Amino acid sequence: MERLFMAECPVCHQSFACHYDEMRHSKVKLFCPSCRHRFVPEEAASLDERPDAARASTD
Amino acid sequence: MPKDLQSFLQQVRKQTGDLIEIERPVRPDDFEVTALLKQLEDRRQYPAVQFNNPLDMYGKPSAFPLLSNMYATRERCAVMLDVDPATPNYEVSLAFKEKAAGKIKPQTIAPESAPVRENVWQGKDADVGHLPIVKHFAQDIGPVLTMTHVMRSKQGHYNASFAKTFYKWDPHEMVVSIHTRDLSRIVKEYEIHDEPAPIINVIGHHPAFHLASLARNPWGAEDYETIGSFLGEPLRLTPSVTWGDKFMVPADADLIIEGEIPPGQRDVCDPFGEVGRLYQAQCLRPVFNTKAITFRHGAVLQDIFSGFRDCFALGAIPKEAAMEAALRARFPNLHAAHSPDSSCGIHAIYISVHNLQPGQADAIGKAALEAMPITECVVVVDSDIDVFHEPSVLWAVFTYADVAHGLSVMGTGQHVVSNQGTRLSFASTKWSGRVVVDATRPQNAPFPPRSEVPPEVIARVKLDDFLPKRGTVAGYANIPVGAK
Secondary structure (H helix, E strand, O other), X not given: OOOEEEEEOOOOOOXXXXXXXXXXXXXXXXXXXXXXXXXXXXXXXXXXXXXXXXXXXXX | OOOOHHHHHHHHHHHOOOEEEEOOOEOHHHOHHHHHXXXXXXXXXXXXXXXXXXXXXXXXXXXXXEEEOOOOOXXXXXXXXXXXXXXOOHHHHHHHHHHHOOXXXXXXXXXXXXXXXXXXXXXXXXXHHHOOOEOOXXXXXXXXXXXXXXXXXXXXXXXXXXXXXEEOOXXXXXXXXXXXXXXXXXXXXXXXXXXXXXXXXXXEOXXXXXXXXXXXXXXXXXXXXXXXXXXXXXXXXEEEOOXXXXXXXXXXXXXXXXXXXXXOOEEEEOOOEOOOOOEEXXXXXXXXXXXXXXXXXXXXXXXXXXXXXXXXXXXXHHHHHHHXXXXXXXXXXXXEEEOOHHHOOOOEEEEEEOOOOOOXXXXXXXXXXXXXXXXXXXXXXXXXXXXXXXXXXXXXXXXXXXOOOOEEEEOOOOOEEOOOOXXXXXXXXXXXXXXXXEOOOOOOOOOOOOOOOXXXXXXXXXXXXXXXXXXXXOOHHHOOOOOO
């Protein structure tokens, strides 16, 4: 299964799925789809990065 | 007259009559379009819906009506493929297969004769914010234009595929989510040469144009010829505004966005509520710089209600056609194949066969999985089970399938591999196992027959001849079926 992680926005606390290989350690800022806040994963209110945590998909 | 979206809408009004037009203004970027479509779906109503007064990204009235839910019934898909809407099931799949195998060379016309060149926005005027772009789901990263995109390979052939271009609150810069093998390869070709890659988003055309872009063509195939086959006539092309005759565009489109993908530039893309009703994870995808927007007078912008009925047929019909193409020669007793709405037209395929031979259910199921890597579950039934009637298929599963012996689980799964180096599986749940369910009637032991009303009596005794006329019995008018 594709590895994903869930990131919780530090501003609005919405959690959303992110592609692990592309987004977790690439220094790219995540974009909160709810409030448009941009933050690096380390700034997330919480991260769920268990290897089997997310069952959503990437394209 | 060449086939275009307007001619198709006229055909729908005449043949299926299920196009409704909404005059009240709606805010597509504030979920109002999908909120209304969802309520229709909850009522099990699936008309095509044209919103005549949507607002644009600035909250102002847009010049473009917005059309959605067009693919939500197989009856309308039948009309798109020149099939009688009274036979909307496997007949449509077979028509898709036949058209996908055909080629009709396109025809070139001068820009001054091309409807799509009647209006041209270029430079700072090419502001996508003036379009009524739909934000579909709560966690979508933004409004999205999700119809056929076309790119041209360095070898010269055109590839047409569904993709998504996300609005990023910038008039001229978007991000494009490309997930098909061929478009990804073309992007890479241009990046190797450090050149911007031309790309167009065709947001309105005859719906068969978009269906054709789902045909499984090999690399190097000329998709404009395949589209001609689907239309049943040459696709008319005209030089683009941005690249002239180096990139030809569909002349009878309602609206086209011409753009370029700068080499190596990526931006944040997704989440988006995809076909499989899950959000795609946030990732990086190519930047799309808008160069021009061209459109005909009275242009209509098309959208797809992803994750709902509007997109299931787009997944199912090409898969059913692919099953026919892959299995018929090896299994001449194949009856029909269907990818049900409950699997979003992705995850499952129901296959029926005549005169099943011992061991054949397992063989045909595995062959189907081999032919369609994205499919995770194949259910094989006898031909007296209608694969387009899911309760019947599930009845066969619960009645005939022997869990101890009738399941074949293929252990490690199979993933689509993209040329971007990551395992991609389009909206799949991506469990590691895939399964074949033999739900055919057991033949190796005595087994009671399925109860049936004698068909000759059903043919003789017509329901409408016996039911009272509507309104003649108290309360009868509320019964949805009956003689008129």
